[in-house]
Amino acid sequence: MTALDAYSRRIGYAGPRTPTLATLGALQAAHAQSIAFENLTPLLGQEVRLDPAALLDKLVHGQRGGYCYEHNLLFLRMLHACGFQARGLAGRVRWNLAEDAPPTPRTHMLVLVQLEEGAYIADVGFGGLTPTGPLRLQIGLEQETPHEPFRLLAAGEDFVLQGFSAGEWKTLYRFDLSEQVQADYELASWYLAHCPTSLFVDNLIAARPLPGVRHTLLNGRYSVQPLGGEKRTRMLDSVEALLEVLEGPFGLRVRDLPGVEARLAALLERPA
Numbered sequence: 001m002t003a004l005d006a007y008s009r010r011i012g013y014a015g016p017r018t019p020t021l022a023t024l025g026a027l028q029a030a031h032a033q034s035i036a037f038e039n040l041t042p043l044l045g046q047e048v049r050l051d052p053a054a055l056l057d058k059l060v061h062g063q064r065g066g067y068c069y070e071h072n073l074l075f076l077r078m079l080h081a082c083g084f085q086a087r088g089l090a091g092r093v094r095w096n097l098a099e100d101a102p103p104t105p106r107t108h109m110l111v112l113v114q115l116e117e118g119a120y121i122a123d124v125g126f127g128g129l130t131p132t133g134p135l136r137l138q139i140g141l142e143q144e145t146p147h148e149p150f151r152l153l154a155a156g157e158d159f160v161l162q163g164f165s166a167g168e169w170k171t172l173y174r175f176d177l178s179e180q181v182q183a184d185y186e187l188a189s190w191y192l193a194h195c196p197t198s199l200f201v202d203n204l205i206a207a208r209p210l211p212g213v214r215h216t217l218l219n220g221r222y223s224v225q226p227l228g229g230e231k232r233t234r235m236l237d238s239v240e241a242l243l244e245v246l247e248g249p250f251g252l253r254v255r256d257l258p259g260v261e262a263r264l265a266a267l268l269e270r271p272a
Contacts, residue, residue, distance in 0.1 A: 003056055004081040007074070010034060010060045019083040021115050021134065027082075028122050029132045029146050031075055036065035036208040036250040037127045039200040042193035044259055050186055052077055063253040065208075067200060069189045071125030072109040073182075079122075085114040088180045089121070090188070091173035094160070095129075099171075107188050108173050109180070112137075121152075121161075126172055127207040128216045129163045147209055147227060166231070204242070204267055206250050215249040217242075219267050224249075239264045 008014065011034040015026050041048050041058075048070065049055075055074045058064045065071070072088065079086045090106035097104070110123040119137040124130060133145030135152065137159070142151045151169070153160040158176045162169045192198050199205065206217040214225045222245055223233040236242050242264050246252045254260055 002081075003052070003060075004078055006056065006060050007078050010063075017082045019079075019085070019115070021117055021120070023082065024079070024084065024113060024115070024120065024122060024134050027078070028075075028124055028134055031071070031124045032130050032132045032209055033211070034251070035059055035071065035124075036206055036252055037067065037071065037125060037130065038065040038206040038246075038250065038252060039067055039204070040064070040252075040254060040257060040260065041066070042198075042200045043202075043204055044257060044263055048189055048193045050182070050189060063251070065206070065250070065252060066125070067127075067189075067192070068109045068123075068125035069185045072111055072123065073185065075122070075124045076111050079111070079113065086111050086122075088112075088185070089175055089177060090180045090184065091161075091175035093173045094171045095173070097171075105188070105191075106180075106184075107192055108175075109185055109188075110173075110175060112177065127205065128214065129165055129170065129172060130207065130209060131161075131163065132209055135161070146211070147214065166225075204264065206246060206252075208250050210249070217245060217250070219270070237268065239268065242268070 011030040013030045016023050050069055050073055059066055059074055089110050089112050091108040091110055092104045092106055093108050110121055113120045113122055120134040122134045131145055131150050132147045135143050135150050139152055139154050142149050149164045151162050158174050160174050161172045192200050204219050208215045212227050216223045220236045222236050223231055225231045239261050246254050
């Protein structure tokens with residue numbers, strides 16, 4: 001079985017593999033809804049590996065998820081296997097920041113895809129507001145996806161990606177079209193997985209969109225956001241409850257990870 005065959009089975013995709021906009025959209029939606037965003041590897045003090053074999057072993061064969069570099073490097077490789085012209089970009093995350101907040105580092109990965117219809121961006125690894133469809137690289141156009149609408153704004157020579165959520169436009173990140181290479185991602189990933197102030201080192205984060213709904217988890221706070229409906233949030237107060245949610249709505253295989261129960265217990269002991 002080829003890597004593309006195994007990946008297609010993992011995301012439940014049996015459609016065409018021709019490099020078209022329809023294929024890109026179907027692959028992006030299937031990936032986002034099948035492989036959860038999660039950070040258990042750095043949370044448990046383990047090394048995040050970005051080589052192709054490690055990504056297949058973890059996200060495809062191991063029924064795990066990962067953060068942006070893991071998701072989008074795997075996705076980029078699978079796009080290349082389908083014959084797409086695609087390359088990696090980097091973004092400066094602006095989520096929950098004021099417009100005048102200082103610039104942030106380039107710690108997010110997204111993908112630029114060239115199609116007959118023009119240039120599109122695809123991103124399967126932004127967590128709670130991951131776009132579930134490709135977005136045409138066009139300023140000001142409100143674009144529908146299987147979940148929320150998104151739009152691109154201009155910021156000098158850069159682009160700003162926004163998603164419409166909970167009744168307002170929210171900025172995800174700012175990016176340009178400079179191509180990034182594996183070494184760029186390795187460096188940024190190492191920083192995110194080791195810096196003491198990184199959210200991924202000392203918090204449990206998980207997210208997964210499913211048809212008509214988004215599931216998110218931050219430590220013990222589990223939220224379900226139906227599209228166009230009210231968010232429902234509850235606090236998980238036991239390790240078993242966390243494991244059940246990670247295995248259930250997020251579809252992850254986590255119980256056998258070394259030290260996972262002790263690490264989750266320590267998170268629950270912290271003040272909310």
